[in-house]
Amino acid sequence: MKIAVTGASGYIGSFLLQKLLQSGASVRALIRQRVPDFFEGELRNEVEWITGDLANAESLDRLVSGCTGVVHLAYHHLPGKYRGGEGSDPVEYWNTNFGSTISLIEASRSHGLERVVLLSSRAVFDGVTDEGSPITDSTTPRPTNHYGLLKFASEGMMNLFDDIAICALRPTGVYGVRRPIEKSKWFEFVNSSTVANDPLDKFSNVGHTEVHGTDVAEAIYLLLDGPANQVVGRSFNCSDIVVSERFLVQLTRTIQTGEYVELGKLEPPKPAQSIMNSEGLKHLGWKPGGFERLSKTVELLI
Structure with missing residues (x-):
């Protein structure tokens, strides 16, 4: 498989690139400027790096052309803030993030990609307060902030198209050693x-x-490689x-x-x-x- 990745330089990105390469996939990643210094060895040399911008149609075409799938990790936000990442300009926040998600899906459709994996978040459940019951994949989301609402809206894109296979992953807090x-x-x-x-x-x-970044990467790989009838149109919780x-x-x-x-x-x-x-992922073979x-x-x- 050949996989395109956005947001590759983020916290989850390095774990995912490593997992994809170890699994024998070819990887193409979109970056805004140059390859980050902390990417060394195979992460620097075996990934095909594309310099561009999610807001640019030509960049998206170069990213997804010839790929079988794409993983959308990119998220534009105030430094250090996921919730509250919109700062004082929620309009730009939505235009940038939701707009790039739509543009990426449309580019993927036009190039005939087989699978799109969207990174969602536990934040879609911030308003779920029932302490007595676990949150399952099918629990109704109740976002309470722009971040959660953005991710919930992005998940909704899965229901708009029948000519491309889209699914989503909802990680909770992610930890793990990264460089530096x-x-x-x-x-x-x-x-x-x-x-x-x-x-x-x-x-x-x-x-x-x-949940560890390695386990998130493993979950994403399962969604890329899993049978379409088991993953398409679904959002999977990812917590350990x-x-x-x-x-x-x-x-x-x-x-x-x-x-x-x-x-x-x-x-x-x-x-x-x-x-x-996270039983949905575990049914696919996920073992955090x-x-x-x-x-x-x-x-x-x-």
Whole structure:
């Protein structure tokens, strides 16, 4: 397969490019300027890099021409903000993000691509407050902000076309080591003097859901490669574990001291909201790394 990717330099992008190359796919990625310095080795040399802009029709044609599928990861937002990423200009935010999604789908249709995977988000469920039930793939979305509404609207594009196969993935918070390592999620936190010295009860035990970038990449690959009748027109939840500040502190300290402690014996986080059920992905063969992958990641960060 030959896969086009937007947003390749983002947090999920490097994990996805690596997964695609390891699986034998040819990869073409759209970037605005030059190849990021943190892409080394095969990520730099084996990916076909296309310089262009999602707002430019010629760029989109060059990106998708000859490809079998496309993964749309790109998201224009204020630096460091997903929710609230519209800042003071929601009109530009919508024109840029939703407009580029429509343009990419239209370009993919005109070039006869077989599969489009849209990156959605857990944010489509921010207004779901039923603590007693897990959020399934079929739970009705209730976005409460521009980010969630944008992703929900993008998911709706799946229902407009019968001549191209479109599906969506809804990751929760994504973690994992990226380059440079200082830009990895939690790097500053786990290496802070606060984590090393403050009493444990100073840290919040309110949980939030997380999934490793490697597992997100695996999920995307399953949606690209899976049988059309099992994935097309569907949105898949993508969540793995529940983590809190306090849990991360406990885990970091056990690794730093070299003291072996079973993860199950650490004080568990208290979920702040209903947990996303990822059974749809698991039926396709998805097997996330769980707390073992979290532990290995923290070990690399400290």
